[in-house]
Amino acid sequence: MNSVREKAWSDFRRMLIVIALCGVLMVAGALWYLSLFGPLYLSMILATVGGVFISTLLGCGLFAAAFFSDKSGHDQNVTDATNQDDAAQG
Template structure:
């Protein structure tokens, strides 16, 4: 019986240090939004450079037809923006506190985070 009471006490203090509640991290949404926009600009610059490099490489082996140029621009740039943009969105979500908001909303009372 004594061990179950002790286990219940430990469960109540998971996520605390020396029986003090852990303060939630401070989120600065404006700073996160600014960093997200900066990341997108760098991703777009990298995408343009990759398109230029791809077109240069294609020009070494064959003439550049308009359809090949459009397909290269669309394929390389859109793929770059989509893939890297989704990663940037994940970082933005974490830094701005959106992830914590969802975690708090889906955690039931009495449950502790692992």
């Protein structure tokens, strides 16, 4: 059981690294796109970096956490506990 959780942690770390790299690429793409239409001001750059990068990390990070929860066995623990409670009541 411990090796399953270690593998899940390893996969989760790898997913976070890929997500962070994708976030950086998305920010670069967004800044490039914005530069096509006019000069980039510091406030525009900071807002773009914050908005695009944080949104990417948040959205993808929540999906990664859901996959980690399933792979590490946490979801199964909850399912087992819920089934025991249902059986005791019935």
